[in-house]
Amino acid sequence: MREAPPPPPSEPPIRDELEELRDELRQKALPGERLIDTHRRLVGESLERRWRADLLEQIAECLPINIFAKDSEHRYVLANRNVSKLAGRESSELIGKTDFDLGPERAARVIRASDERVLAKGGMLVEELELESEAGEKRQVLVGKTLVRSGQSDEQVLIGFSIDITENKRVERELRDKIALIEQQRAVIRALSTPIIEVWDRVLTVPMLGALDGARAGVVMEDLLADVSRRGARFAILDLTGVEAMDTDTAAHLFRLVQAIRLLGAEGIITGVPPSGAQAMVALGVDLKGITTLASLREGLSYCMRRMRARAA
Secondary structure (H helix, E strand, O other): OOOOOOOOOOHHHHHHHHHHHHHHHHHHHHHHHHHHHHHHHHHHHHHHHHHHHHHHHHHHHHOOOEEEEEOOOOOEEEEOHHHHHHHOOOHHHHOOOOHHHHOOHHHHHHHHHHHHHHHHHOOOEEEEEEEEOOOOOEEEEEEEEEEEEOOOOOOEEEEEEEEEOHHHHHHHHHHHHHHHHHHHHHHHHHHHHOOOEEEEOOEEEEEEEEEEOHHHHHHHHHHHHHHHHHHOOOEEEEEEEEEEEEOHHHHHHHHHHHHHHHHOOOEEEEEOOOHHHHHHHHHHOOOOOOOEEEOOHHHHHHHHHHHHHHHHO
16 A cells, blocks of 8 residues: 655745745845945936036036136136136136236236135125226126135135126216206205295295195205294295195194294294185194284285384384
């Protein structure tokens, strides 16, 4: 009688043996896999650094500004295309040169002094420089500089940028001159629109025309008080006959002006109040007993003459 064959091994033991074999193969292949992973990582980092370096180079070359770097001896170690155009040389010809080798001595001295300020104080320096060419032409330049450490030699490097702002400065000066001219014209117009006239000895009158607002009333107050003090006036007549419109704010300005004139030892008189001015004054609810108001400039002048005669008598 033949013996029965042994039963096949159960599935779990076979699975365990396969796992052990895989682990053994993985351990033997691990150094090679690590080497491959390390190589891949280094290649990826190298490509990323190269991409960043290319991007920075494109930025330095494409921006319309001068970008440069100098070593501790003030020699150029980097200069973009704009710097080479300014110097009239190829970028490679600038490397190892100083500003005294490349440009006018007067301009080089100004640039060197600026570099020395950065080296002495550190930090970021932004300032405007005036550079003069050999022909005597002056240019205004905005510069920004700072110090960094070189990763390879640990040497201190000055990096910076510069922009020619001569045209901007010219436009700025023209705008300032125009603004000054406009202010002068405004002062003339203001004087013509509210002239202060000495119609009699120490009697001033201010004939006002057109619309009278708070701003204009404030200007009148400033100018009139200065004239009352300077001329030692006894009377100041505010003639509103030609005023077309006036609001409550303006009326309040006029009342304050009369009070200020009184503080200077003179008397303020209001003549020719228009209907809108009368309504504004009433709306303020101010007591008019201490303020002289008359119908016309003629009546105002007559009033002043009578008062002066009475004082003389």
